[in-house]
Amino acid sequence: MTRLGSHLERLAGDLNHALVEQLVDKRALTTPGWRAAFEALPRHLFAPRFTLPDNLGGESHDAADRGRQEDWLRAVYQDEALLTDFDERGILVSSCSAPTVVATMLEQSGATEGDSVLEIGTGTGWTAALLSRRLGSDAVTSVEVNPAYVAQARQRLDDLGLAPTLAVADGYLGYPQRAPYDRIIATASLRRVPPAWLGQVRPGGTILTDLRGAFAGNLARLTVGDDQSAHGEFLPTRLTFMPLRSPEQPFLLQPELSSRAVHQAGESRFTRLAPTVLRERGRVFAFFAQLAMPGTESGYVKVEGGTMYFCLTDPGTGAWARADATLGDPAADRQVTQGGDRRLWDELEAAHMQWLQLGQPRPEDLSIVVTPDGEQVVAHPATDTRWSLPL
Template identity: 40%
Template sequence: MTAAAPGGAVLVVAEELDAAADMVVDRLHQLRESGDLRTPRWHAALLATPRHAFLPAFHRPDAEGMVAVHQGDRDWLDAVYRNEPLLTQITEGIPTSSSTQPGLMLRMLEALAVADGMSVLEIGTGTGYNAALLAHRLGGANVTTVDVDPALTEPARERLAELGLAVTVATGDGALGHAPRAPYDRVIATCAVRSIPPAWLEQLAPGGLVLATVTTGLHGSALALVGSDGHGRFLPERASFMPMHSQADPGFYALQAQAGPATGERVTKLVPPLDETTAFILGAAMPQVVSFGLPDGDVPGLYLAHRSDGSWAHVLHDGRTVQGGPQPLWDEMEQAHAEWTSAGSPLPHELSITVDGTAQRVHTLDGTLSYALPHTPG
């Protein structure tokens, strides 16, 4: 099914190329039907960009955990051309990179509203597939992609070069952007951030746009489109990405180790699990709080922890709540929830975002609700 290419790359033989071509046509039809693909230019870019060239292997779950699927395996090609995300890297047992669901990728690229001649900075190289789509649309010389992990950037650079796409691939902290090729007309992030890194706006040309997924410590996310003037809005599209390395939350055990003594137990009407919208809003209201879903067992439910002061709350699915440390976190969560519902429970896409350097906030237009995003590196 496969043959070795110079430099150790793997080529797809004729039978697989024919099958891939048919799958691309089917996928394009599905993406048009779903509304993810709306413009001829992106249709052409998808048609010209073989996703399989960027996914020689990926991981998927089975009954015994994660298993690797390699090029040439029976269902490799079929999985590559489904409208699904694929896990591509696991580091010390933790997922660290994936290939984005093509439908979401297209919705974001459409929302980016690029035009001929524009330059784009992509944060989060991954496999290189998204950068390839941008390069087919704008020309490789107009695309720069950055990732902190050389284990990702090196193969992505090789894959792009094999397809004749002269994309600039840089290894470094994406929160810092890539100043040598600034200014950019567009910045797009395929990783999640707690707040917009100031460098992205600093490296943006006047009238430019940043498109990034803002996530909260409660794991709610919303897709933000921010102009070079620092004013922006959230889009109706749902997007979820792995966090940027420099903005990742502390781990459960590290926060549990600093937990203060229990201060009380009661029953709450606000019980987990929290839906995506609620997790985004309440997470924005409490930016110093991180949540963890505990597995089923003796103590299932949701665990909240303050990043620094030892406050915590453990809320079970039946409403039983235990809190500890200097702040009653679940009391504050209930108060934030009451304020949100009193304001009419606005959805994320009904909110605005304002970025002024490290001072950033999510708010309603009338100022009824206003949440300060956390200061983060970058």
């Protein structure tokens, strides 16, 4: 654990208290028990090294750099995600979630004294520490696929006198050794609710996870029934997590397919649906569209010295579509070209029409049902509109 001088210790305490007050003011933190845990476990203890996101300058910070420890502390206590690890390709693989996100997950989980909790995705160990402080170490299990993260988190927790069960394990499979649990909290995004989780939660217990497809995601909270089924809702809170890393659920998008789609010959026509439609309204339509168009990916490609294209692709069938995304009147007709076994732009237009006919439902207007046979998202109780997951 990084040792700080008295001045920096006071600064860290002031910054942490200000952060907690900010979370309370935003109503991300509403329960006295969670507030006490945040006050007792300052964030800097779990983020000795990180890089800020590009929108904050992308600067790297290290607590070991004694000449810049004050800068490090001030960066830690911003309400932003901190990027903590990258793979050999330079792709982000781990982060310390923004404090608002951590507080929201704990509050929305409903976890309270007497509950046992399985956390999927140990990461830096901060959430496991907060859970242990509130619920007691014996009640907390946290799993992570990366052994180095588990070792680092264990050392940080040991230094604080906390001893939850930490394990190197594939989170998609849960952790049956300590089941059953009252709550499962996933701090990683998934395309579907893993079947193994249903059998590891007590009837009446809950699962809280970010269900995310190629277009958008949303936080879902489900209650598990007696028959290893679960039902629940999508919450109005929009959160973003790193994808769960598991061989059971690959989450690799293929941007090269969009580049290929730009140069292929196909059938052309004009469309009035602007390519920005998947980015509008807080991605509300995007969430709906991925349910109606499973297996579809999207991306923007700029031809050097030429046109910007928005592309839809289906890695499974090789189908593709591209539309002129050059800035201009969003209501103007623009050319779209598509090819393959699916007509992806036709599907996008049909999904948009259906979304309008249903009253432009938001994710929180939908419900989700999980059974041993799979998952379904239901548009409205009064309709028969349903989609099967994965997204």
